[in-house]
Amino acid sequence: xxxxxxxxxxxxxxxxxxxxxxxxxxxxxxxxxxxxxxxxxxxxxxxxxxxxxxxxxxxxxxxxxxxxxxxxxxxxxxxxxxxxxxxxxxxxxxxxxxxxxxxxxxxxxxxxxxxxxxxxxxxxxxxxxxxxxxxxxxxxxxxxxxxxxxxxxxxxxxxxxxxxxxxxxxxxxxxxxxxxxxxxxxxxxxxxxxxxxxxxxxxxxxxxxxxxxxxxxxxxxxxxxxxxxxxxxxxxxxxxxxxxxxxxxxxxxxxxxxxxxxxxxxxxxxxxxxxxxxxxxxxxxxxxxxxxxxxxxxxxxxxxxxxxxxxxxxxxxxxxxxxxxxxxxxxxxxxxxxxxxxxxxxxxxxxxxxxxxxxxxxx
Amino acid sequence: xxxxxxxxxxxxxxxxxxxxxxxxxxxxxxxxxxxxxxxxxxxxxxxxxxxxxxxxxxxxxxxxxxxxxxxxxxxxxxxxxxxxxxxxxxxxxxxxxxxxxxxxxxxxxxxxxxxxxxxxxxxxxxxxxxxxxxxxxxxxxxxxxxxxxxxxxxxxxxxxxxxxxxxxxxxxxxxxxxxxxxxxxxxxxxxxxxxxxxxxxxxxxxxxxxxxxxxxxxxxxxxxxxxxxxxxxxxxxxxxxxxxxxxxxxxxxxxxxxxxxxxxxxxxxxxxxxxxxxxxxxxxxxxxxxxxxxxxxxxxxxxxxxxxxxxxxxxxxxxxxxxxxxxxxxxxxxxxxxxxxxxxxxxxxxxxxxxxxxxxxxxxxxxxxxxxxxxxxxxxxxxxxxxxxxxxxxxxxxxxxxxxxxxxxxxxxxxxxxxxxxxxxxxxxxxxxxxxxxxxxxxxxxxxxxxxxxxxxxxxxxxxxxxxxxxxxxxxxxxxxxxxxxxxxxxxxxxxxxxxxxxxxxxxxxxxxxxxxxxxxxxxxxxxxxxxxxxxxxxxxxxxxxxxxxxxxxxxxxxxxxxxxxxxxxxxxxxxxxxxxxxxxxxxxxxxxxxxxxxxxxxxxxx
Numbered sequence: 001x002x003x004x005x006x007x008x009x010x011x012x013x014x015x016x017x018x019x020x021x022x023x024x025x026x027x028x029x030x031x032x033x034x035x036x037x038x039x040x041x042x043x044x045x046x047x048x049x050x051x052x053x054x055x056x057x058x059x060x061x062x063x064x065x066x067x068x069x070x071x072x073x074x075x076x077x078x079x080x081x082x083x084x085x086x087x088x089x090x091x092x093x094x095x096x097x098x099x100x101x102x103x104x105x106x107x108x109x110x111x112x113x114x115x116x117x118x119x120x121x122x123x124x125x126x127x128x129x130x131x132x133x134x135x136x137x138x139x140x141x142x143x144x145x146x147x148x149x150x151x152x153x154x155x156x157x158x159x160x161x162x163x164x165x166x167x168x169x170x171x172x173x174x175x176x177x178x179x180x181x182x183x184x185x186x187x188x189x190x191x192x193x194x195x196x197x198x199x200x201x202x203x204x205x206x207x208x209x210x211x212x213x214x215x216x217x218x219x220x221x222x223x224x225x226x227x228x229x230x231x232x233x234x235x236x237x238x239x240x241x242x243x244x245x246x247x248x249x250x251x252x253x254x255x256x257x258x259x260x261x262x263x264x265x266x267x268x269x270x271x272x273x274x275x276x277x278x279x280x281x282x283x284x285x286x287x288x289x290x291x292x293x294x295x296x297x298x299x300x301x302x303x304x305x306x307x308x309x310x311x312x313x314x315x316x317x318x319x320x321x322x323x324x325x326x327x328x329x330x331x332x333x334x335x336x337x338x339x340x341x342x343x344x345x346x347x348x349x350x351x352x353x354x355x356x357x358x359x360x361x362x363x
Numbered sequence: 364x365x366x367x368x369x370x371x372x373x374x375x376x377x378x379x380x381x382x383x384x385x386x387x388x389x390x391x392x393x394x395x396x397x398x399x400x401x402x403x404x405x406x407x408x409x410x411x412x413x414x415x416x417x418x419x420x421x422x423x424x425x426x427x428x429x430x431x432x433x434x435x436x437x438x439x440x441x442x443x444x445x446x447x448x449x450x451x452x453x454x455x456x457x458x459x460x461x462x463x464x465x466x467x468x469x470x471x472x473x474x475x476x477x478x479x480x481x482x483x484x485x486x487x488x489x490x491x492x493x494x495x496x497x498x499x500x501x502x503x504x505x506x507x508x509x510x511x512x513x514x515x516x517x518x519x520x521x522x523x524x525x526x527x528x529x530x531x532x533x534x535x536x537x538x539x540x541x542x543x544x545x546x547x548x549x550x551x552x553x554x555x556x557x558x559x560x561x562x563x564x565x566x567x568x569x570x571x572x573x574x575x576x577x578x579x580x581x582x583x584x585x586x587x588x589x590x591x592x593x594x595x596x597x598x599x600x601x602x603x604x605x606x607x608x609x610x611x612x613x614x615x616x617x618x619x620x621x622x623x624x625x626x627x628x629x630x631x632x633x634x635x636x637x638x639x640x641x642x643x644x645x646x647x648x649x650x651x652x653x654x655x656x657x658x659x660x661x662x663x664x665x666x667x668x669x670x671x672x673x674x675x676x677x678x679x680x681x682x683x684x685x686x687x688x689x690x691x692x693x694x695x696x697x698x699x700x701x702x703x704x705x706x707x708x709x710x711x712x713x714x715x716x717x718x719x720x721x722x723x724x725x726x727x728x729x730x731x732x733x734x735x736x737x738x739x740x741x742x743x744x745x746x747x748x749x750x751x752x753x754x755x756x757x758x759x760x761x762x763x764x765x766x767x768x769x770x771x772x773x774x775x776x777x778x779x780x781x782x783x784x785x786x787x788x789x790x791x792x793x794x795x796x797x798x799x800x801x802x803x804x805x806x807x808x809x810x811x812x813x814x815x816x817x818x819x820x821x822x823x824x825x826x827x828x829x830x831x832x833x834x835x836x837x838x839x840x841x842x843x844x845x846x847x848x849x850x851x852x853x854x855x856x857x858x859x860x861x862x863x864x865x866x867x868x869x870x871x872x873x874x875x876x877x878x879x880x881x882x883x884x885x886x887x888x889x890x891x892x893x894x895x896x897x898x899x900x901x902x903x904x905x906x907x908x909x910x911x912x913x914x915x916x917x918x919x920x921x922x923x924x925x926x927x928x929x930x931x932x933x934x935x936x937x938x939x940x941x942x943x944x945x946x947x948x949x950x951x952x953x954x955x956x957x958x959x960x961x962x963x964x965x966x967x968x969x970x
Contacts, residue, residue: 213445213853214828215714215744215771216802218502220528220556224584224638224662225712245446255451255934 421462438478464491485510489517507532533559581605595624606636621647635659652676694727698734753787767802773829789814816843837861859886885913891940
């Protein structure tokens with residue numbers, strides 16, 4: 001574990017003795033007036049453990065920037081912003097709220113566990129438990145990637161700070177295609193972009209990755225715009241607008257979930273994400289919580305369940321018919337899918353026979 | 364001996380006097396004067412507004428106000444509109460309906476915003492309140508047209524059914540047939556959010572035909588243009604009309620019929636709808652344009668020249684909602700035609716595109732601010748902004764009450780100077796002394812928050828995203844904004860210090876939302892432990908916050924004041940911080956699942 005973090009924790013606890021009701025301070029320094037250009041001593045405002053942040057690391061930060069390691073899932077989101085500010089404004093005095101781990105090798109899942117950031121949490125756990133589907137592209141760079149974002153967390157909800165809409169090119173990769181593995185790699189680049197810092201030396205993306213809930217437009221409006229543009233033929237091959245939220249239901253689950261179909265590019269990703277989302281309903285409320293060990297088992301239990309044909313994924317298409325998921329090409333599927341339902345396979349027998357036949361054959 | 368008797372009126376007199384006091388705030392003030400006024404007032408309060416359904420329990424409300432006829436409840440935090448609040452978080456109305464069914468048999472009005480409403484709730488409403496008149500479901504979800512059928516059939520005196528922007532499971536248009544032939548009381552019907560392609564149009568026509576008091580009718584997209592003329596002829600008394608889709612095959616009669624139909628509507632002041640507009644049919648609106656005060660073209664994919672033509676016929680316009688197809692040129696035309704304009708909302712037509720697809724910049728907003736002296740409320744999506752423009756706007760419009768600017772790319776600087784937009788927004792808060800609502804965007808440092816804390820004394824709601832440098836920013840807002848009620852923040856480097864230092868402030872506010880910030884789990888626990896009248900909810904869908912270090916930032920934090928303590932309907936991914944540490948009793952229980960399966964049977968039945 002990284003010592004500065006421990007320092008933070010201890011200091012925080014020791015200073016909280018008997019705080020007055022109106023003002024609970026974690027330390028006695030309170031908030032000083034500061035020069036708003038940010039050139040003053042930041043330590044009074046930052047969490048105290050950081051005040052010993054060594055100057056030398058600012059050089060590391062610059063190096064790290066060019067190595068495209070900043071702002072990655074599993075690293076700290078506040079620091080990401082602070083780092084980026086630092087790079088942008090060239091003010092070495094600005095200290096991030098959380099210290100960077102000094103070596104990139106240090107960013108491995110177990111040590112990261114304690115330092116997971118705002119909107120990229122959970123990936124370290126995923127990395128622990130799952131063998132990376134996108135394998136070799138990532139091991140050399142030692143990243144926590146959120147290409148597995150669709151696998152490791154319920155998509156479309158605020159926790160996933162990054163929902164990759166489409167692939168982007170970057171300075172690192174020459175070309176990025178819009179399918180599974182490369183998507184994930186691109187995502188790391190998009191994480192950096194997420195923070196909106198345009199001063200990093202990454203070449204302009206071909207298309208934008210999407211931040212959840214931004215721009216702040218209601219789903220009703222996005223849906224309407226999407227179908228309007230189809231009607232007036234204004235979409236000319238560019239990536240579809242906005243998110244494509246569909247409801248997912250499962251008998252016995254206490255509430256519906258909504259997923260954004262555009263964040264997946266294959267059936268496998270979708271099925272994986274849904275498995276995680278609903279495993280807590282099939283396996284009991286504790287299924288999706290806890291240490292990574294449990295996550296492996298719940299994911300694999302889900303897979304067992306679906307391969308063992310206990311549950312199947314079905315969807316309602318534009319004509320109102322219920323079909324088994326998986327028959328049509330992905331692109332066609334997302335165009336026609338209105339909603340999803342996880343059914344017991346026994347209930348799914350009434351579905352389009354051709355589809356059922358096909359799935360039997362596949363198994 | 365002149366005792367207090369000489370100065371006290373009989374209760375009935377006071378009650379009569381109080382009946383002239385309608386505003387909730389004033390009534391609250393009245394009830395604080397003395398014990399007897401408290402008592403009298405509570406017995407005669409007819410209308411209750413509860414801004415956060417978890418701030419108080421239904422039983423408490425009923426106990427204090429036994430004779431309520433009208434209730435308004437709000438559930439989820441505002442950011443739920445942008446998918447930041449996970450499904451299942453809460454905001455269920457059923458417990459309220461259950462309690463009120465017993466206690467308020469004469470309840471007439473229910474208005475809900477961002478709540479989960481089930482068919483069961485709707486059925487219970489239809490069954491329990493004999494004199495039920497008004498149902499407004501604003502941005503709600505969880506129900507289907509089956510529930511609406513129950514309302515239609517059961518509420519004999521229904522006056523208002525308004526489903527604005529709700530997410531309804533639209534199973535079929537047949538629910539409209541459930542309005543009995545004897546129903547003639549409708550004054551307002553808004554079904555614009557219904558998604559299905561079927562609408563029982565004949566039932567709709569018959570309903571409209573027999574309701575002579577119908578003033579407001581908003582149709583959904585399924586209703587095509589050729590049907591509108593009929594409807595308008597049946598209801599020429601309409602004041603507010605929402606079209607369905609504004610398209611049909613070009614036929615000779617349609618335009619003339621439509622024009623005649625609109626001409627017959629002498630009271631029409633407000634128009635909306637306009638999905639899929641065929642511009643050739645817009646001239647049908649000209650007969651009503653001179654009287655129009657409100658026009659919502661925000662779904663109309665028509666371009667600047669057509670918009671300009673239409674808008675230049677509307678000199679009385681007070682409220683315009685439009686897509687950015689209007690462009691700077693259109694806004695200039697607006698500024699010269701519509702001198703009474705009070706509210707402007709410009710939405711992006713291509714919010715996720717990288718490059719701008721239209722020529723809409725800060726200049727458009729500047730023109731409007733210059734040409735429309737009565738402008739009070741602005742919602743503006745654009746891709747570029749300058750401090751100079753904002754300063755000009757602020758100087759032109761010191762009467763702003765709501766200013767929401769969304770520069771689409773986060774952290775966009777002033778494109779001329781490269782500076783943060785602190786000074787621009789600073790000018791807004793400095794000049795607009797009555798500003799109640801503000802949304803920030805663009806590149807912003809702690810400085811803008813200093814301005815806000817210094818000047819925005821009447822500010823009630825602030826929305827912040829991708830802004831600020833440190834806790835000091837948040838501290839400025841919490842310590843300076845005296846009227847602050849709702850604060851929602853996402854993706855800002857604000858952490859523990861500001862929150863803990865201003866913990867008491869949070870009790871004076873309705874709620875605080877922070878997501879993807881740097882508030883640590885330890886601080887949340889501390890806040891929950893020390894502030895007993897706050898519910899401190901930590902939301903995390905991937906893993907329990909207690910499985911990590913206390914110094915780790917929480918994913919989402921929602922803090923709100925409450926006198927009913929932590930709620931008991933939390934899903935597994937929400938934890939309340941209270942005296943016992945983090946608490947989610949529902950994580951362990953299958954009881955939780957049972958409770959919701961019962962309450963939400965629509966989920967399994969309707970699919």
